Amino acid sequence: MGTSEYAIECASISKSYGKVKALQELSFSVKKGEIFGFIGPDGAGKTTLFRILTTLLLPDTGTALVDGLDVVKDYKALRRILGYMPGRFSLYQDLTVEENLQFFAGIFQADIRENYYLIRDIYEQIAPFAKRKAGKLSGGMKQKLALSCALIHKPVVLVLDEPTTGVDAVSRREFWEMLIRLKNDGITIVVATPYMDEATLCDRVALIQHGRILATDTPQAITNAFPWQLFEVKSTDTLNMINLLKQHPEVHNADMFGETVHVSVKPGRISADDLFSYLQEHGHLQSEIIQGNPGIEDCFIDLMRMTNE
Amino acid sequence: MKRFVIKEFLHIFRDTRSMIILFGMPLVQVLLFGFAITNEVKDVKVSVVDPAQDEVTTAIRNSLFSSAYFLKGEILYSQNEIEESFRKGKNKMVVVFENDFAGKLGRGEKPSIQLIADASDPNTANLVVNYANGIINNHFQTLYTNPGLPVVVPEVRMMYNPALAGVYMFVPGIITVLLMLVSAMMTSISIAREKELGTMEVLLVSPLKPIQIVAGKVLPYVLLSFINAVSILLLSYFVFGVPVNGSVVLLLAESILFIVLALSLGILISTVSNNQQTAMMLSMFALMLPTILLSGFIFPVENMPDILQWLSALMPPRWFIQIIKSIMLKGTGLAYFWKETLILIAMTIVFILVSVKKFKIRLA
Amino acid sequence: MNSAAYAIEAQNLVKRFGSFTANDNLSFFVKKGEIFGFLGANGAGKTTAIRILCGLSKPTSGKISVAGFNVFTQAEKIKQRIGYMSQRFSLYEDLTVAENFRFYGGIYGMSRDQIRQKTEEMLGKLNIAELRDTIIASLPLGIRQKLAFSVAIMHSPEIVFLDEPTGGVDPITRRQFWEMIYQAAASGITVFVTTHYMDEAEYCHRISIMVDGRIEALGTPAELKAVHHALSMNDVFIKLARKAVNKE
Numbered sequence: 011m012g013t014s015e016y017a018i019e020c021a022s023i024s025k026s027y028g029k030v031k032a033l034q035e036l037s038f039s040v041k042k043g044e045i046f047g048f049i050g051p052d053g054a055g056k057t058t059l060f061r062i063l064t065t066l067l068l069p070d071t072g073t074a075l076v077d078g079l080d081v082v083k084d085y086k087a088l089r090r091i092l093g094y095m096p097g098r099f100s101l102y103q104d105l106t107v108e109e110n111l112q113f114f115a116g117i118f119q120a121d122i123r124e125n126y127y128l129i130r131d132i133y134e135q136i137a138p139f140a141k142r143k144a145g146k147l148s149g150g151m152k153q154k155l156a157l158s159c160a161l162i163h164k165p166v167v168l169v170l171d172e173p174t175t176g177v178d179a180v181s182r183r184e185f186w187e188m189l190i191r192l193k194n195d196g197i198t199i200v201v202a203t204p205y206m207d208e209a210t211l212c213d214r215v216a217l218i219q220h221g222r223i224l225a226t227d228t229p230q231a232i233t234n235a236f237p238w239q240l241f242e243v244k245s246t247d248t249l250n251m252i253n254l255l256k257q258h259p260e261v262h263n264a265d266m267f268g269e270t271v272h273v274s275v276k277p278g279r280i281s282a283d284d285l286f287s288y289l290q291e292h293g294h295l296q297s298e299i300i301q302g303n304p305g306i307e308d309c310f311i312d313l314m315r316m317t318n319e
Numbered sequence: 320m321k322r323f324v325i326k327e328f329l330h331i332f333r334d335t336r337s338m339i340i341l342f343g344m345p346l347v348q349v350l351l352f353g354f355a356i357t358n359e360v361k362d363v364k365v366s367v368v369d370p371a372q373d374e375v376t377t378a379i380r381n382s383l384f385s386s387a388y389f390l391k392g393e394i395l396y397s398q399n400e401i402e403e404s405f406r407k408g409k410n411k412m413v414v415v416f417e418n419d420f421a422g423k424l425g426r427g428e429k430p431s432i433q434l435i436a437d438a439s440d441p442n443t444a445n446l447v448v449n450y451a452n453g454i455i456n457n458h459f460q461t462l463y464t465n466p467g468l469p470v471v472v473p474e475v476r477m478m479y480n481p482a483l484a485g486v487y488m489f490v491p492g493i494i495t496v497l498l499m500l501v502s503a504m505m506t507s508i509s510i511a512r513e514k515e516l517g518t519m520e521v522l523l524v525s526p527l528k529p530i531q532i533v534a535g536k537v538l539p540y541v542l543l544s545f546i547n548a549v550s551i552l553l554l555s556y557f558v559f560g561v562p563v564n565g566s567v568v569l570l571l572a573e574s575i576l577f578i579v580l581a582l583s584l585g586i587l588i589s590t591v592s593n594n595q596q597t598a599m600m601l602s603m604f605a606l607m608l609p610t611i612l613l614s615g616f617i618f619p620v621e622n623m624p625d626i627l628q629w630l631s632a633l634m635p636p637r638w639f640i641q642i643i644k645s646i647m648l649k650g651t652g653l654a655y656f657w658k659e660t661l662i663l664i665a666m667t668i669v670f671i672l673v674s675v676k677k678f679k680i681r682l683a
Numbered sequence: 684m685n686s687a688a689y690a691i692e693a694q695n696l697v698k699r700f701g702s703f704t705a706n707d708n709l710s711f712f713v714k715k716g717e718i719f720g721f722l723g724a725n726g727a728g729k730t731t732a733i734r735i736l737c738g739l740s741k742p743t744s745g746k747i748s749v750a751g752f753n754v755f756t757q758a759e760k761i762k763q764r765i766g767y768m769s770q771r772f773s774l775y776e777d778l779t780v781a782e783n784f785r786f787y788g789g790i791y792g793m794s795r796d797q798i799r800q801k802t803e804e805m806l807g808k809l810n811i812a813e814l815r816d817t818i819i820a821s822l823p824l825g826i827r828q829k830l831a832f833s834v835a836i837m838h839s840p841e842i843v844f845l846d847e848p849t850g851g852v853d854p855i856t857r858r859q860f861w862e863m864i865y866q867a868a869a870s871g872i873t874v875f876v877t878t879h880y881m882d883e884a885e886y887c888h889r890i891s892i893m894v895d896g897r898i899e900a901l902g903t904p905a906e907l908k909a910v911h912h913a914l915s916m917n918d919v920f921i922k923l924a925r926k927a928v929n930k931e
Contacts, residue, residue: 051853053824064524066682085680086526094524100517104333105326116322117525149725159521175851178724179881179917180924204851205880207917219853248886249865266858268885268915269904311854 014078017042017167017198018063023072025058025221032058033221036072040200040214045193047212048202049306055221056202057097060171063200064094077166090118093165093197095156097172103145107136107155110144111162118163128195129158132188150181157188161197168192170201174208186211206307217310224313233304236312238262238274241282242302245271245294254292258285265311272308323527323535330509331539337505345497345547349554352489363447364410366392368401373421379432382458383414388450405437412436412447490555491643492616494548495636498574499581499610502544504602506536506585511598514589520682529678537582544578545571564650570643576663577639581606583670584635590677610636638662687751690715690842690873691736696745698731705731706742707896713889715841718864718874720884723893724924729877730846732893736875737844738762750841763791766835766872769846773831776820780806783819783834791838798837805833825856829863836867843867845876849883861886881917890916892923899923 018040025033033055040046048056061067063076065085074081079088101110111133115122126133132154139147144155153173160168170189174182186208189199193213201212209215210229217224217232225232243264245251248271255264255273262274273285282299289297331337365383369376384391392410395401401413415433417423423430434451438444513519522532548571555561563570584606592598611617613627614636620628631637638659645651653660691713698706705728713719723729734740736749738758747754750764774783781802788798806812809829819827828848836843845864849857861883868874868888876887884890885904892900892907900907900923904916913919 051824051856052851054853061520061682066520066523068681089524090526092524094521096517096520098517100521102326102330102518103516105329109326109329113322113326114521114525117522117527119526172851176725176847176879178727178879178924179920180724183921206854249862265855266861266886268882307854314853314855 020074023069044213045199047215050218054218091166093160093168095160095170101144108140114159115162120163125164168199209306236304239277240302241273242270245297327539364392365389366410366413368415370418371420375421376416502581503585507588507598510589515594548574565646570646580667586674694746697743699743720887720890727893728896764841766840766843768835770850781815801837842873884916
């Protein structure tokens with residue numbers, strides 16, 4: 011067991027595939043016992059980073075310690091304490107639920123009964139299908155089985171690469187409930203997700219894009235650092251309204267958010283009423299404007315635009 | 320480790336395709352080769368060179384052609400004509416009688432009969448010659464029961480394939496091809512499948528050592544391939560009456576050696592292929608075709624151009640075919656093929672070392 | 684041409700696989716030029732229904748027409764008049780942008796000139812004319828998805844089916860993608876789209892939510908939120924999907 015307060019410490023990790031720079035000078039640390047989320051779109055470098063953390067890839071430069079073990083030098087020791095769920099469903103589709111679990115317990119020389127308490131809540135949901143082949147399970151069920159298999163040897167650090175991608179909203183919510191329970195059992199969890207709304211479920215997050223970290227902090231601190239004032243505007247002709255709002259001199263940006271448009275402006279320069287009358291002048295008689303609070307997605311978009319500029 | 324082997328067996332038994340390759344193929348192959356190779360000679364065209372044309376040669380000719388086996392071909396006069404007639408495919412065999420045949424026989428000398436067969440189809444050639452031999456011997460025995468008379472033994476010459484692969488050659492060949500196929504192809508595909516489906520990622524991020532993964536993959540196939548080898552032997556013995564003249568234990572031991580060799584080759588292939596398709600193609604082109612073409616299974620090594628002979632020396636199946644040929648057909652022991660066996664052992668060690676070395680402990 | 688007001692008319696669509704009913708009596712109409720969101724949990728039967736509507740699979744029973752053609756008897760005609768794009772398969776990665784346009788244009792029987800003209804037009808709209816000879820594999824995912832959509836509508840189909848078109852795409856590109864969808868709809872193309880992003884459900888004119896092979900809810904986002912006393916589409920979705928009986 012490492013003695014530091016960090017489960018993972020990464021210092022200027024870089025990795026390139028030929029000309030493509032997948033990761034550029036990534037540094038971050040994950041505290042023991044927290045859920046740390048990497049939030050970013052496909053191609054941001056999440057999978058590459060996770061493969062480095064799980065000893066599957068060598069970084070070009072930089073060092074990474076997981077539970078005090080070097081991912082390059084101490085890979086053998088590290089592989090005993092890692093739980094890993096790759097992005098693709100990677101269980102044996104032709105083996106049954108039960109056989110998969112037994113197999114993974116076997117290769118880690120773990121005792122299913124001893125560690126069952128860890129997976130009980132998860133596994134009991136799929137236990138009725140114990141004799142069913144893994145390939146015949148629904149998306150949500152596969153997810154649960156994969157998580158059970160990744161947990162059966164009681165890992166110190168659990169690395170989950172996009173566990174909720176392509177999973178429907180209900181299963182996603184259930185999956186996160188399970189992660190929070192595991193965290194309470196003392197497991198450090200690193201999770202990647204393209205869904206911005208999942209950020210608030212993490213203790214801390216790193217927003218990642220084009221192989222760079224845009225920001226690392228608690229979700230609350232990230233949204234607090236949003237430099238603009240935000241209004242939520244509702245109207246009928248959304249597209250037209252967005253273009254209109256973008257032309258307003260005080261408006262920094264306007265983006266669709268579900269049925270509303272989030273308008274970011276320099277703080278304290280204009281009020282909701284000012285915007286309302288501006289829209290009214292330009293034909294949007296029925297708009298509805300309220301002060302809004304930025305979410306992670308607002309921050310992500312803003313940070314993305316900043317780095318792109 | 321135990322779990323790993325169990326898992327492999329489950330994969331194999333649940334996959335219809337694997338099961339067919341494993342157990343259907345040996346059956347079909349043996350039956351196919353067995354029946355495709357003609358065991359019966361019927362209406363084979365035979366030409367004759369008979370400068371003497373005396374009563375003895377005529378009698379022999381009559382008994383040859385009165386059998387249902389042979390059809391009368393042409394009467395030829397010179398060596399050139401023999402070549403010519405073979406090339407045109409006009410006959411399968413030419414019977415050449417010596418000049419003054421009856422005269423020599425009468426003087427107590429041994430006149431010669433030469434049987435020249437077109438051995439580009441060695442099995443047919445062998446059969447035809449055997450039949451002809453039988454008829455001629457029979458002819459002399461029934462006619463000349465007087466033991467004092469010299470028995471005429473036809474001199475046999477095989478054209479185009481003087482070494483003549485035996486009729487039963489197909490059994491050693493098939494065992495070799497099938498062991499190669501099942502062992503190498505199946506392991507390489509099954510490892511490549513783990514890469515393709517992403518399960519290899521999870522295996523790598525586990526305490527399993529490369530040697531354990533390799534062994535876990537290999538063990539089930541050693542057993543299954545062994546069962547395969549035994550079933551081919553049983554099949555060929557009971558259906559076609561192919562004997563094992565030498566030691567069965569030795570034969571099986573050599574088979575296991577070859578199986579391990581083929582498996583390590585399969586693993587080697589899997590280290591360079593990332594998906595099942597590549598593994599399949601590589602096994603096909605790198606293993607199957609050389610096994611069939613260069614091992615001496617179909618084309619005798621001795622007749623190959625030098626370059627191909629050297630190439631074939633690099634093919635493990637070539638040595639294995641020689642070994643089992645010796646055991647099965649000649650009934651010889653280890654003393655006669657310890658060299659071949661050593662070559663196989665050396666190859667196996669090299670392949671295992673290289674494949675464990677090449678087996679990646681990380682991705683890409 | 685189809686002169687009715689509907690691009691898709693499905694009445695009592697049933698699809699069974701053996702004893703399993705994947706689509707249980709689906710009835711819905713999609714208006715021309717509408718953006719229709721087709722939502723549902725994994726395994727609710729969305730993919731089966733889309734396959735039927737695209738003429739790839741025959742329903743067990745029902746009265747279904749797409750672009751005015753009967754799915755039972757005129758599947759080939761339907762295929763000529765629809766566009767399709769999914770997250771998984773969209774463009775040939777080893778071909779260039781222009782080659783992909785040429786290939787798909789060719790499939791739909793467009794002339795060389797038409798293809799050239801459309802290619803320029805679409806690339807112009809995306810502001811990436813300079814990428815026309817770039818291999819797809821070397822482009823970022825966001826641009827690929829936008830290109831895939833352009834290719835799917837280059838033959839001016841009556842309906843375009845989008846199966847999770849924005850999965851894994853960054854939030855800015857996602858919005859640009861939806862702007863493209865709006866533009867396509869404004870030009871008269873009917874858009875039939877599935878997504879797991881519930882905020883995107885709000886962008887649709889109307890939505891249906893499938894649960895266990897049945898349509899449990901159908902209406903505008905505002906209507907659905909009102910009926911289910913929910914603040915967001917996410918809440919509506921979770922309320923409905925949690926009711927699912929056979930989650931398997």
